[in-house]
Amino acid sequence: MNLFDEPWIPVRWLPGRDGPDSLGLRNLLERCQDIEALDIPLAAAQSALLRVLYALTARVTGLDEDPDGGWMRRRADILKDRALPPNGIEKYVSGWHERFFLFDGATGRPWLQDPRLAVECTESSGVNKLVMTRPSGNNHSWFGHTRDSAPDAPSAATAVLYLLMWHYYGASGKCTARALHGERISEAKYGPLCRSLSYHPEGDSLLVTLLAGLVRPNTEVRREEDLCPWERDEQTDPAGAPPVPVGPCGWWTDTSRHALLLQPDARGARVTDARITWAYRLPGAVDDPYLIWGRKLVRKKGEEAEVEVRSARPAKANRALWRDLDGLLRHRPPEAEGETTTVQPPKVFDTAVELTDQLRVRALGFDQDKAKNIQFVSGLTPATVGHLTDRLADTQVAVGRLRRLGERYGENLTEAVRKAWVLYTGGDPERTGKLVPQAEALYWPAAEREFWARFDRLDRIGDDPDGGLDIRAARDAFLRLARDAYARTTDPLTRTVRGNQAVHEARGLLWMTRPVRKNK
Structure with missing residues (x-):
């Protein structure tokens, strides 16, 4: 199976365009202008595949280098042509065709795999370990019931997606033992995107999505140094340090x-079996242009000096995309200056909105912890994000304030419900039964609809110094939603005098004005 030729990537065609349900990499690059979007149900697999497609797009267009500073112009010219350059596609495919076989192929270098594991791993991991949505070993079932004694072999096309997921979202901890210099080691480090949520600009066609998702390389980056793993003549040494990427292609594919x-x-x-193990023993650099990075100073126990800790915003299955939209803004509300965490927006948006402001944001991630995979996370903004351009600084501030208002009254609602429960029962405030989840289930979906409705009405031409946001009306709207959710949730408590008093006393917390939150 050659991944350039065989169909394995599910796609959704634009209205009036037609084609097969799945494509190989060659046809996908040739027809990306006719494709609306990838149609992959696994959010983590789509996130991983997009990074591979960014690298291929940069290679076939020559946008993997910027020696003369004309990168933005050259990218805009490609968009005007409404297609990736056919000559560039043919040159790259013919040059690297032998490295894109899923299995051994003519060179003994299966794509994104290490053939040395056939000797270094005396035991296999099994296909249930490969398919991350299945339980393996003694783990609990997630999406379905399977047994290691009778695994269902996935198709080669399906296996590619899980191969990608392991490279980007693979868990840390115990793995199949790999022999190194006479020692058998079975401890892996977590993947570069493990537990994270990445944000991708999305256009009205896959062509726009791929071009907008590219990151401008520094002028000193050269393609013969900024390598993808399948472009190396020799495989890396697992005993050494992981390679340090020197440009976008390395960051996209080689971490x-x-x-x-x-x-x-x-x-x-x-695929009937798989070996899955560690690639490197030493830690390596982790950076990604699609993550929201936070930096804060912390003082570790027993140490006098504070140190800066950098971490990516995590994927949370129960957290809507709009609540993280502030992390995409380069101009933040003045009241955010008191927060202890410095937020760095995804680097990709520095150049994405310069291609076109008719972009939405696709959020893709994997809610994971050290012990288990919890849920895929996917979201798409229902409105364009032209507000992210530097020309609309006031509107960006308005977006941040609108988000903070929605967050404030959601948090007030949680505190009020918890307080009512404690006053009524005299119990532990952390044990509120179903009341807090019920209140949050009522508030947050309604708050999301309110947020996007007001987001659509914000200033798009830069004339309004307030960004088009009516602060008082927005505050009253979110407060009304919190009051309604509080009343519906606590109604059963009001059937007794004690409960009615508790509900009435705690209700005042809905109006609480919160100080600037110190990020944790």
Whole structure:
């Protein structure tokens, strides 16, 4: 199976355009102007594949280098042509075709796999370990019930998606043992995107999405140094340090901390076994232009000096995309200056909105912890994000204030419900049964609709010094939603005198004005 030629990527076509349900990499690059979007149900797989597609797009367009400072102009010219350059696609595909076989191929270098594991790993991990939505070993079931004794072999096309997920979202901890210099080691480090949420600009076609998602390289970056893993002549040494990317292609494709080797059936149509283990013993640099990075000073126990800690905003299955929109803004409300965490927006948006302001934001991630995978996270803004341009600084501030208002009354609602429960029962404030989840389930979806409705009415031409936001009306709207949710949630408590008094006393917390929150 050659990934350039065989269909394995599900796509959704633009209205009036037609084609097969799935494409190989070559046809996808050739017809990206006719495709609306990728149609991959696994958010983490889509996030991983987008990074590979960014690298291929940069290679075939020559946008992997910017020696003369004309990168923005050259990218805009490609968009005007409404297609990626056919000659660039053909040149890259013909040059690297042998490195894109999923299994051994002619060179013994299966794509994004390490053939040395056939000798270094004496035991296999199994296909249930490969398919991250399945339980393996003694783990609990997640999406379905499968047994290691009778695994269902996934198709080769499906296996590619999980191969990508392991490289980007692979968990840390125990793994299949790998021999290194006579020592068998079975401890892996977590993948570069593990537990994180990434944000991608999305246009009205896959062509726009891929061009907007590119990151401008520094003028000193050269493609013969900024390598993707399949472009190396020699494989890296697992005993050494992970490679340090020197440009966008490296950051997109060469930060994995896991090594895999897939075993096909006789026909090469399905994957019957897999070896999954660690790739490097030493830690490596982690950076990504699609993550919201936070920096804060912390003082570790027993130490006098504060140190700066940098972390990516995590994926949370129960947190809507609009609540993280402030992290995409380069101009933040003045009241945010008192927060202890400095927020760095995804680097990709520095140049994305310069291509077109008719972009939305696609959020993709994987809610994980050290012990288990919890849920895929995916979201898409229902409005364009032209507000992210530097020309509309006042509107960006308005977006941040609108988000903070929605957050404030949601947090007030949680505190009020918890207080009412404590006054009524005299119990532990952390044990409120179903009341707090019920209140949050009523408030947050309604607050999301209110947020986007007011977001659509914000200033788009830069004439309004307040960014088009009516602060008082927005505050009253979110407060009304909190009051309604509080009344519906606490109504059963009002059937007794004690409960009615508790509900009435705690209700005042809904109007609480919160100080600037110190980020944790």
